[in-house]
Amino acid sequence: MLQFPPWKISLILGVMLWGTLMALPNLVNMSGAPGFLPKNGVNLGLDLQGGVYLMMEINPDEVVANRLEVFAIDVRNALSNKDGKPLIGHLSEVDGRTLNVRLTRPDADGNYPIDDAVTRIRKLNGSVEGAIGGAKTYEIEAASPQLIKVSVPATAEEALMKGALAKTMTIVRRRVDPEGVSEISITPQGNDRIILEAPGEPDATRLKNLLSRDGRMTFNLVDSSPSSIAAAEAGVVKPGYHLLTGPETGPLLVRDIPEVVGSDIATASQGYDDGNRPQINFRLNGNGASKFYQTTRLNSGKLFAIVLDGTIMSAPRINEPIPGGSVRITGSFTLEEAQDLAAIIEAGEMPAKVQFLDQRTVSATLGRDSIRAGIRASLIGLGLVALFMIIAYGLMGCFAVASLSANIVLIVGGLSGLGATLTLPGIAGIILTIGMAVDANVLVFERIREEHRAGRSPLTAVQAGYERALSTILDANITTFIAATILYLLGSGPVKGFAVTLAIGIVTSVFTAFVITRWLTVMWLKGFRPRKLAV
Incomplete structure (x- = not known):
């Protein structure tokens, strides 16, 4: 527990070097840096950078009608004189949720080939993807000796809407960000709504024209x-x-x-x-x-x-x-x-035309004010935590503050390296992480204090403190990490931003508290060999 061979020290320094390099673009221009180094800092979300927020909706009636219009092309081919089959003259027209196929050429007896036409059209009717029980995409029936009606049943419509929503989200992303480089956020809401957040986009009208x-x-x-x-x-x-x-x-x-x-x-x-x-x-x-x-x-x-x-x-x-x-x-x-x-x-x-239900434009000025407020809150929080740790635990509290500073560097480096988007709730997650980051140190220091008061030497007290606090630290942080994972999987937009920073902060907090603080403490013990611990 207190052994730090050269390979461990190299690993610690390597992690810190990686975090510093990842975080560096947030402070200096890295455009001329070598290719293996990052060029951009943390991506800022809509609430920090400013931009456009749009809530859109697709109409199920239009999804069904558009699907029937596409099916009408297949019907025309099926009723043509291909593959040696006779031509069946007809006119196709979509009327709301129904495709009407009206036969126009009777035979010599005045009868229309309705049965042959229905048979050919039904061969086109496959199972809709994702529908329960392999339900057919269309209901096809002869409404009269001359008229065939094609409609979409309710069992297939739900699957069609899911597919339409997914396709609409893909098309929205391709239109707004054809190069795939913008940090836009597109999330579904229910079965027929989509929320688009486009940070840095100043023109809501252009986006609406592009998507309408x-x-x-x-x-x-x-x-x-x-x-x-x-x-x-x-x-x-x-x-x-x-x-x-x-x-x-x-x-x-x-x-x-x-x-x-x-x-x-x-x-x-x-x-x-x-x-x-x-x-x-x-x-x-x-x-x-x-x-x-x-x-x-x-x-x-x-x-x-x-x-x-x-x-x-x-x-x-x-x-x-x-x-x-x-x-x-x-x-x-x-x-x-x-x-x-x-x-x-x-x-x-588009599977259907999108309707705009809500539109908001966030100014970049508000975003800059939020960033300044977040930085100020982070510095105040860091200062108060540092003051408490130094007063409560003396020199070992200083080690905890050093590891806390390393923790912040690693969080920023992690966000930059993963290409995550920082939002205002994400800043809140960082501030929360600063407060939580010393929890592990407090648990360890209190165990060390108890062991030292029981008569153990400084070295054995530190070793026992870290060994006995490990399981408690892991339990607490694993449960919080699970909560952050659930927030990320089930949340959207700002909730995901909070979950990302919280999850990264948990991983870096455990590393800095249980590795860096312990390393600094061991170097001090072995270098100065104190007889008592000032904790």
């Missing part, structure tokens, strides 16, 4: 005949089409069911055209490139609209088959607009 877009990218064939467009503008829309417009095009009659959808896009990025103007480049995946090629091969001379969130971004004419799957959108974009649109397309389509 559905990001639904589709490629639709166009009926550009003047008579059809004029009739649509007069209120008579051709079945299977709808009227759209865009900043670079006039009104066009766009086919309802797209040829290529957003899930067929592999990557998107902001680029420049031949005139050095911002444009958006994206590449289709294998399936999308194949569909794109077939569509352009079979529809020469027609307009092909690129639609984003119901607005026609571009509508080029198909002159020849286009292989490869590389597409670009040009237009009157600013650089920021092109970058944001590329981020939206790259992130993918």
Whole structure:
């Protein structure tokens, strides 16, 4: 217990050196440091750095409707004349929570192939991922000799909402932080709400504009005949089409069911055209490139609209088959607009449009005031604890204060090294750790005092004190660490910040109290060999 061979001393010094190097970026600029050294200090949370807080909600009705619109594309393919099966003419339309598939071509006897159509559509109906008992994703039934209704049952909707919430969180992160370097926090709340905290973001309006877009990218064939467009503008829309417009095009009659959808896009990025103007480049995946090629091969001379969130971004004419799957959108974009649109397309389509329920903007001034208050409280707490320890335990209290200072260095180094985000509750956790850090020293010193009063020599009293206090120290800190772990797993935002600093503080406190203080005490005992302990 009192033996410190050279390897132990080297290990202690190595840990302290690591902690000091990790904490150093918080005091000096480390941009020119070697690659193995950290460059950035502790990340500051929203309440310390300032930024934007948004609470968002997704509508279950929209999740279901969007899922049915995607299913309508599969229905169209299933009822086509592929694989030697006859074509079943139909029109598909999503009405609220129901997809209506209306057959349009009866046979010679005036009957519609309703049974064949239902059989083909049911083959598309797989089990929804995560649903209890392998429930089917859709309910498919013939409502009349001509009409098939497709809906999402309640047993599948809950699983769909969980998947939609997880996908929405992923897309929000990709849009807000496409490079993956910002310290944003995205946490779920219930089954349909998300909380976004973006430290350092000064513009809440830009974030809302970025997230309010559905990001639904589709490629639709166009009926550009003047008579059809004029009739649509007069209120008579051709079945299977709808009227759209865009900043670079006039009104066009766009086919309802797209040829290529957003899930067929592999990557998107902001680029420049031949005139050095911002444009958006994206590449289709294998399936999308194949569909794109077939569509352009079979529809020469027609307009092909690129639609984003119901607005026609571009509508080029198909002159020849286009292989490869590389597409670009040009237009009157600013650089920021092109970058944001590329981020939206790259992130993918939202399962449903997000609604903003709450918005807060935290000023950086408030954050700086909080940091100053936290530092002041930490210094006051450290000073009071140090004063108490020195008065109560004399020289050994000074050893405890030295280990307490090492503890603070290790906490800051741990936060920097792990890339953790420090919040205002996290500062509270550090202050709490300062108060708790001397608990182990107090337990040990009191045991040493008892053993010394019982007649033991200073050396044996110190050894007995550390041996008998070890189990108590471990019990107390392990139970607190378990509590911190539960807070981290079940909490969110500031609660997690408190849990992180508390957990790191517990580990460093045990190390500094039971290793560093003991090492300093042993060096003093062996160097000065006192006959009595001033405790």
